[in-house]
Amino acid sequence: MSAWWDRYVNPPDGPQTSRQHLTRKVVRRIHWARTEGLGRVIEEDRLDPRPRLRAAVRKRRWRRSHPLAPGTAVPVYVVGLQRSGTNMLMRGLDEAPETEVRNENDRVLFHRFRVRSTDVLRRTVLASKQQFVFVKPICDSQHLDTFLDLDGLAPGRGVWVYRDPDSRARSEVSKFGPANLLALRDIAAGRGAARWQGERLPQASVDLIASFDLETMTPLTAAVLFWAVRNQLLFDLGLDQRDDVLLVSYDAFAAHPSTEMQRLCRFVGVSYRPELDEHVDRRVSHGTQPLEIDPRVRLLATEVHRRLEAARAAQDRRLAQAGSSAPERSAS
Structure with missing residues (x-):
């Protein structure tokens, strides 16, 4: 058994x-x-159908009072890394009547958590009658720039969510066991192209992964190493320099839900309402004590986390100076 x-x-x-x-x-x-x-x-x-039914009724009423021209829905891609708080964001954003939410278990758009194709993605967004279509292609985060540059769609937005490496590692190993470790072993062995975890990784990251003894590495150390390599992709792909990509910190969100949700809404253009973040309990993650992991991995994760925090602060300065390109509107 x-x-x-x-x-x-x-x-x-x-x-x-x-x-x-x-x-x-x-x-x-x-x-x-x-x-x-x-x-x-x-x-x-979200197995309880009652919140989904209530949201569906609100969205139907919104469509009746806000008819939109076909093909005008704005796509918003919520990406990053598993166990980093994306479900929390999507649950809140689904409360807004002007939004359509497509999580990775959506069978129309996804097959086994991967976007079926860019053509299916384009058709899905074009067919929407809501003002915004929030898509969560977590396993395709490495293709965010491709999604944002798709022809034929309204200019979209990207939201890259990150969480502190230790708390995310605890949650990852608790739920998925050695999944990150097995992925790293495949990448180091040259089999990364067959896994979404290895797609578009620069050779420097592949060499870095291969420099560790992955046969003796613990799942928690591997989860932190995977966190560092995956979030490094934000910089490798130049996404931190794009005005249409926003960094969101799960830890800041958990500490200040209303402030961070309003920040996100201003960036995207969704009307803020208190119900968008009322489901978020102010709390820290699974644990607050640093994990006992490989010192090299610790230094790497610390540096990547520092860069993420600095990039998020720089984004806020740019937004404050230029003003949001999609200003916040009052809820209707």
Whole structure:
């Protein structure tokens, strides 16, 4: 029983059939309910239909009173790294009646958490009757610049969410076990092209990963190393220099929900309402004590986190000087 259970709780070691993928999803949710509590699973996966039904009614009423010309919806891509607070943002933004939210479990737009194609993405946004379409292509964060530059769509926005490396690592390993470690091993062995985790990684990052002893590395150290390499992509791709990309700190959001939600709304152009952040409890993440990890990984993560914080501060200065290109409007 244990071997069968571990087979589905731990990350897959190769391609999966549709039945295997479905079985894995069911078993892992049972595992998460046992380890994190059923309430947490219901909240994160939005399994309670009542909030979704209420939101659907509000959105339908909004469409009736705000008819839009076809093809005018603004795409907003929420990206970053798993276990960094993107679900929290999407849940709040779904409360706004002018928004349409497409999480990575949306079968129209995603297949096994990947965007099906840029053509499907374009058609989905063009077909929307809401003012904004929020898409969460977490496993395709490395393609954010491609999404933002798609032809035929209204000028979009990108939101890169990050969380402090230790808290994110604790949450990642608690929910996904050694997934980051296995991905790093594949990247170091030259198999990164077959994984989304290895796509568009510069050779310097691949060489850095390969310089570690990944056979003896702990899952927590690997999760922090993966956090550093993944968030470094923001700079590798030049996304920190784009005016249409905003950095959002989960930790700042958890500490000051209203302030940070208003900041996000001003950037995107969504009308702020208190209900957008009332679900956020002011709290710190899973733990506050630094993890005992490889000192080299610690130095790397500290530097990347410093750069993220500095880039976010620089964005705020630019926005304050130039004024938001999408000013906040009062809720209607």
